[in-house]
Amino acid sequence: MHHGWRDRIHCADQDNGGMMAGSAFLAVDWGTTNRRAYRIAADGSVEATERDDRGILSIEQGGFPAEAAAIRARMGDLPMLCAGMVGSNRGWAELPYAPCPNGIEQLSSAVQWVEPDRTAIVPGVACFRNDRADVMRGEEVQLLGAVIGGLTPRDALLCQPGTHCKWAWMVDGRIDRFVTAMTGEIFSLLQRHSLLAVQMDGQVEPNAAFLRGVADARDGDLLVRLFGVRADFVTGRAVDADATSYVSGLLIGTDVAARLGEGAQPVYLLADPMLGALYSAAIEVVGGTAILADSHAAFIHGITHIWRTLS
Amino acid sequence: MHHGWRDRIHCADQDNGGMMAGSAFLAVDWGTTNRRAYRIAADGSVEATERDDRGILSIEQGGFPAEAAAIRARMGDLPMLCAGMVGSNRGWAELPYAPCPNGIEQLSSAVQWVEPDRTAIVPGVACFRNDRADVMRGEEVQLLGAVIGGLTPRDALLCQPGTHCKWAWMVDGRIDRFVTAMTGEIFSLLQRHSLLAVQMDGQVEPNAAFLRGVADARDGDLLVRLFGVRADFVTGRAVDADATSYVSGLLIGTDVAARLGEGAQPVYLLADPMLGALYSAAIEVVGGTAILADSHAAFIHGITHIWRTLS
Numbered sequence: 211m212h213h214g215w216r217d218r219i220h221c222a223d224q225d226n227g228g229m230m231a232g233s234a235f236l237a238v239d240w241g242t243t244n245r246r247a248y249r250i251a252a253d254g255s256v257e258a259t260e261r262d263d264r265g266i267l268s269i270e271q272g273g274f275p276a277e278a279a280a281i282r283a284r285m286g287d288l289p290m291l292c293a294g295m296v297g298s299n300r301g302w303a304e305l306p307y308a309p310c311p312n313g314i315e316q317l318s319s320a321v322q323w324v325e326p327d328r329t330a331i332v333p334g335v336a337c338f339r340n341d342r343a344d345v346m347r348g349e350e351v352q353l354l355g356a357v358i359g360g361l362t363p364r365d366a367l368l369c370q371p372g373t374h375c376k377w378a379w380m381v382d383g384r385i386d387r388f389v390t391a392m393t394g395e396i397f398s399l400l401q402r403h404s405l406l407a408v409q410m411d412g413q414v415e416p417n418a419a420f421l422r423g424v425a426d427a428r429d430g431d432l433l434v435r436l437f438g439v440r441a442d443f444v445t446g447r448a449v450d451a452d453a454t455s456y457v458s459g460l461l462i463g464t465d466v467a468a469r470l471g472e473g474a475q476p477v478y479l480l481a482d483p484m485l486g487a488l489y490s491a492a493i494e495v496v497g498g499t500a501i502l503a504d505s506h507a508a509f510i511h512g513i514t515h516i517w518r519t520l521s
Numbered sequence: 522m523h524h525g526w527r528d529r530i531h532c533a534d535q536d537n538g539g540m541m542a543g544s545a546f547l548a549v550d551w552g553t554t555n556r557r558a559y560r561i562a563a564d565g566s567v568e569a570t571e572r573d574d575r576g577i578l579s580i581e582q583g584g585f586p587a588e589a590a591a592i593r594a595r596m597g598d599l600p601m602l603c604a605g606m607v608g609s610n611r612g613w614a615e616l617p618y619a620p621c622p623n624g625i626e627q628l629s630s631a632v633q634w635v636e637p638d639r640t641a642i643v644p645g646v647a648c649f650r651n652d653r654a655d656v657m658r659g660e661e662v663q664l665l666g667a668v669i670g671g672l673t674p675r676d677a678l679l680c681q682p683g684t685h686c687k688w689a690w691m692v693d694g695r696i697d698r699f700v701t702a703m704t705g706e707i708f709s710l711l712q713r714h715s716l717l718a719v720q721m722d723g724q725v726e727p728n729a730a731f732l733r734g735v736a737d738a739r740d741g742d743l744l745v746r747l748f749g750v751r752a753d754f755v756t757g758r759a760v761d762a763d764a765t766s767y768v769s770g771l772l773i774g775t776d777v778a779a780r781l782g783e784g785a786q787p788v789y790l791l792a793d794p795m796l797g798a799l800y801s802a803a804i805e806v807v808g809g810t811a812i813l814a815d816s817h818a819a820f821i822h823g824i825t826h827i828w829r830t831l832s
Binding site: 298342343344374389390391393395431432433437438441445465 | 609610618647649652653654655656685686700701702703704706707710711713714715716737741742743744745747748749751752753755756758772775776779
């Protein structure tokens with residue numbers, strides 16, 4: 211089963227982000243709850259895609275080789291390069307975090323093979339800055355891919371909204387530092403389990419209530435503003451239909467204001483359309499500029515580049 | 522069943538906080554999940570106390586008169602004055618909030634009888650300030666009672682820690698304004714339902730980890746600091762035994778810093794010993810001074826004073 215693609219020379223320096231010919235492979239973005247798999251042709255084009263809910267939490271201990279075989283049975287018998295939580299202690303194998311600042315060459319050199327010449331995993335990245343630690347697994351491929359693919363400048367602030375929102379400051383094409391905000395998870399906890407849950411059964415939209423939440427967040431007093439949602443309700447000052455969007459605005463507004471506090475700058479958003487619209491609206495309220503970038507394309511650029519340095 | 526105690530003259534002005542003779546009554550602090558009842562003698566002394574978990578959520582619709590009868594059967598057939606969530610839409614009767622600024626005379630004049638000359642309820646207080654609304658039900662009796670009983674000055678910042686932490690600025694003995702922070706509820710959500718839950722099985726103590734949380738909270742970036750608890754764990758920088766106290770420190774530190782941001786001042790804490798110790802420690806880190814006051818004594822002072830204006 212040796213394909214010979216590991217014997218080729220390291221070609222990262224000659225690549226310069228272009229779509230040089232390489233070998234075909236399977237790329238898997240393997241997260242906690244979801245998984246995306248792509249068959250990427252020798253010319254870099256995406257020939258097949260699948261998405262399912264076979265995230266690492268749904269795979270039993272020791273079940274990863276069988277999962278990889280099942281992907282190959284569906285998508286082609288090719289070498290596979292994985293990224294994301296699959297490299298955590300709950301995944302296929304626990305890889306040490308690569309240090310920050312981190313560029314695509316450093317990240318590529320830390321890739322580890324879990325099936326010799328057959329299946330490899332890209333490590334996550336850790337950032338230690340003053341007294342703060344932060345970690346990511348999977349987002350680093352998107353971040354570096356966004357720069358390599360020309361979707362963002364080499365010096366830029368990038369944001370990946372979600373359950374745990376990542377903000378990364380790119381310097382000369384590398385991840386210089388990053389922070390993770392628990393924005394999406396706190397929203398979910400409030401919606402599902404809090405005193406406010408009964409009010410939060412609406413959809414989140416970048417509407418007037420959302421924008422009011424973003425504006426109210428600017429005083430930095432989130433813990434009080436959250437109780438205000440209840441107070442507005444029991445005193446008849448606001449209607450429940452607004453509560454979900456307002457709370458989302460409070461949380462996203464708090465997150466955005468903390469990041470852009472040192473002065474407005476463009477933010478490149480790697481986001482799905484809904485979160486992209488919400489973060490864009492919040493960033494504009496705070497005086498920044500938001501630019502949407504294609505997060506899937508960023509992942510493809512990044513993982514393909516890493517693959518070519520290996521193969 | 523008319524006892525004649527409603528016909529007496531309003532004696533608040535002559536009272537001055539002393540324990541003038543009045544009539545005996547039952548005082549009930551009737552909250553969402555807990556309830557405290559006191560038999561208060563004509564001389565103001567507490568003759569009997571009971572505490573149980575018969576908060577309003579455990580009482581079925583229409584069940585309040587029977588509950589009051591059961592309290593009288595145990596504690597004495599006396600008139601009853603209740604405060605707390607019993608005056609909410611989920612309680613015995615929904616009373617409108619009394620406006621802020623609010624003194625004990627205004628509060629007394631808004632008491633409503635739910636059983637004529639037999640059982641009365643003290644209303645909650647609402648505060649509208651700029652674009653913020655806030656509400657309380659039950660805490661107002663403690664706050665005003667603390668001043669009347671001489672437990673705190675007439676001009677002071679008072680704090681009642683808990684699931685929903687109340688901060689009240691007293692001016693000339695009245696509640697001038699107040700805010701509610703969702704500090705305790707967010708802690709509980711994180712401990713029970715979040716990514717951090719697995720790390721948060723320890724006890725909260727005002728130890729080094731707690732103080733580190735308070736200090737870290739001063740950058741105002743709670744959403745990022747919370748994820749840092751996870752990052753510290755997966756990178757081996759912190760031990761799980763510290764996580765519960767650290768998260769408590771982050772949240773209480775965020776709450777305290779927001780309140781004392783405009784300059785240090787003494788804070789009078791109406792708190793149980795555990796929360797009192799935690800808030801005291803946090804207030805001192807921020808440069809303030811904490812003074813513990815007896816919250817039960819404050820309630821007795823407040824409810825007794827209100828009773829005497831009625832009887």
